[in-house]
Amino acid sequence: QVQLVESGGGSVQAGGSLRLSCVASGYTYSMGWFRQAPGKEREGVAAIDRAGRTRYADSMMGRFTISLDNAKNTLYLQMNSLKPEDTAMYYCAADNRARAGLVPYAYDYWGQGTQVTVSS
Numbered sequence: 045q046v047q048l049v050e051s052g053g054g055s056v057q058a059g060g061s062l063r064l065s066c067v068a069s070g071y072t073y074s075m076g077w078f079r080q081a082p083g084k085e086r087e088g089v090a091a092i093d094r095a096g097r098t099r100y101a102d103s104m105m106g107r108f109t110i111s112l113d114n115a116k117n118t119l120y121l122q123m124n125s126l127k128p129e130d131t132a133m134y135y136c137a138a139d140n141r142a143r144a145g146l147v148p149y150a151y152d153y154w155g156q157g158t159q160v161t162v163s164s
Contacts, residue, residue, distance in 0.1 A: 045070055046069065046070035046071070046072055046138050046152075047069045047153075048067070048136045048138060048153060048154065049066065049067045049155060049156075050134070050136045050157065050158040051066075052064040053134060053158030053160050054159075054160070054161070055162075055163065056126055056160075056161075056163075057162070058127055058128055058163065058164050059125060059126065060162070061122070061123060061124045061125075061126065062123045062126065062160060063121065063122050063123070064120065064121040064134055064136075064160075065118055065120055066118065066119040066120075066155060067117065068117045068118070068119065068136075068138055071140055072094075072117075073094050073139065073141060073142055074091060074092075074093045074138065074140075074141060074142060074144035074145075075091065075092055075112060075119045075136070075139075076088060076090060076092070076110075076136075076137050076144065076145075076146065077089040077108075077110060077119075077121045077134060078135045078148055079130075079132035079135070079160075080135070086135070087101065087148075088101055088145070088148065089101055089108060089134070090104065090109075090146075091110065091145050091146055092110045092111070092119070093142060093143070094112070096112075097143075098110055099146055101146060107124050107126075108122065108123050109122040109124075119136060119138075126162045127162060128162050128163065130162050131160060131161050131162050132160060133157040133158070133159055134160050135154055135155055135157045136154070137151035137153065137155070138151060138152075139151045139153065
């Protein structure tokens with residue numbers, strides 16, 4: 045059973061930066077970050093697998109970077125140039141299958157979420 049523990053959320057002003065972390069226990073192959081704002085569907089932000097392949101949502105506009113430290117079994121999301129529309133609950137997700145990508149239903153394991161709030 046995979047367990048995911050997220051940290052790093054908080055409140056920042058527009059243009060600021062945050063780095064989210066997700067420590068995973070158990071085997072994972074594909075991992076990703078998703079976000080969900082109130083009244084909205086969950087959407088993919090970025091994904092990575094153990095082979096180093098990455099995917100980003102077009103709406104992130106090159107501002108976010110996903111990385112995976114295999115030795116520490118920890119996933120990161122570096123978020124720069126944050127905008128108010130980035131405000132959401134951010135979730136770490138993992139699966140033991142390849143190429144889960146940015147589709148939420150493809151992931152079997154989820155963290156509790158960490159809130160990111162960006163003010164203008």
